[in-house]
Ligand SMILES: [Zn+2]
Ligand SMILES: [Zn+2]
């Protein structure tokens with residue numbers, strides 16, 4: 124009683140969740156690839172000549188994405204230059220294998236790979252963060268940091284776009300979470316196929332309409348090499364519940380996923396007029412896009428560095444209060460203009476976002492690094508925090524721009540991230556002689572834990 | 581098709597099959613991905629449904645709710661019967677045959 128393929132004579136191998144149709148392997152490949160191509164072209168995700176970073180975790184979604192991007196770029200002559208970009212959260216015994224997988228992908232697909240680590244960017248590994256804050260809320264840190272880390276890595280590569288492996292299931296899950304949390308601003312963004320405000324590198328989701336089941340089946344039939352395990356730090360994550368809920372719904376009603384995405388899209392359209400969107404500005408400390416005076420990563424880092432890890436976890440205004448910051452809504456300047464105005468962390472006028480293009484960076488390494496508070500030293504006064512600090516968090520941008528954050532955590536020179544390394548040296552022009560960065564890069568990889576595959580959209 | 585030529589009636593429905601767990605499902609089975617198992621004779625022919633009960637009682641080390649839910653697999657775990665989507669094979673009612681290869685792939689882990 125074998126079922127035959129709806130498109131040819133062969134034996135069907137899978138039932139499509141989207142249509143209920145049965146397909147043989149070959150027809151499934153064709154349809155799967157054609158649909159992603161269709162998504163890419165109908166949303167005009169790329170322009171010829173662009174460089175694109177594929178956010179690569181070694182997991183199934185990004186592995187299949189890397190495979191497809193490579194394949195479609197060649198088949199349809201998109202004219203794109205592709206990179207793999209990975210984030211190493213610094214989770215011992217968890218990232219090692221996924222890094223190995225990414226490195227194999229690098230070879231299989233012959234794509235250059237760049238790895239950025241939390242340690243380099245923020246001065247803290249996830250292991251260290253968990254040691255400090257315990258297992259509660261760690262995913263908040265992880266999610267916020269990963270999001271910025273990807274951006275910073277992309278800036279270092281100088282790419283035009285980032286593509287992520289978020290699939291239809293992920294998007295639906297995120298819609299549910301945002302509805303349950305009443306997070307209207309995120310609800311609006313999460314269904315967009317391209318996200319990214321002014322000043323940020325656009326992120327695209329070529330798999331927005333691709334079901335997870337098909338991604339997994341594609342990887343299975345094609346024998347693609349991917350890595351899967353649970354993030355050891357994410358038991359009971361909120362997302363996990365949303366996921367289970369979604370899967371339960373889907374088992375009763377197979378169109379649930381696309382229905383929820385559709386609902387999310389409709390809600391975001393109807394919501395647009397009446398909801399006040401926070402003003403997008405940039406973080407006063409690191410220059411990262413933020414609707415508040417300090418970006419979330421900087422607040423979280425400040426908490427870590429001051430020994431107040433709860434900072435930034437709860438209500439935003441409380442955190443800002445604790446930091447001595449006044450306004451909680453957007454700074455007036457837009458990210459764009461601030462970006463041009465230069466480094467917010469010191470007076471150097473270097474671009475906060477200089478990481479990529481302006482590799483010379485700010486030579487003013489004394490700027491913040493010296494009085495940089497912080498760091499682990501918990502005795503900072505609030506006023507200092509208000510204006511002057513450039514903690515590690517900043518890390519990424521401004522820090523990198525100024526080379527300032529490096530000292531803070533005594534290790535990584537943000538400016539040399541990934542390429543040069545963890546020398547603690549401020550001069551961004553001089554490659555680190557220590558090679559630690561490289562070694563580290565090769566040792567760990569990273570990727571998204573699934574539980575939180577950078578789903579912050 | 582193929583299966584029909586293979587008469588497996590020998591001892592009261594016992595079957596030898598291969599089970600595979602991947603995509604993170606192996607975490608529930610001591611990280612062992614491949615299990616060759618002999619299902620003992622049974623008054624009824626073995627089906628995926630009874631296989632799940634057997635797995636729960638004999639192979640699952642901990643937290644069975646992460647693998648089975650009610651009398652079926654937890655939503656989000658794909659099941660392949662000789663590489664064919666079980667949704668095309670009768671799902672729980674599928675009757676196991678000698679040398680069948682049943683693959684369970686979790687889609688719930690690792691992105
Ligand atoms: Zn076919
Ligand atoms: Zn996590």
Ligand SMILES: [Zn+2]
Nearest residue numbers: 406409418421
């Ligand atoms: Zn910041």
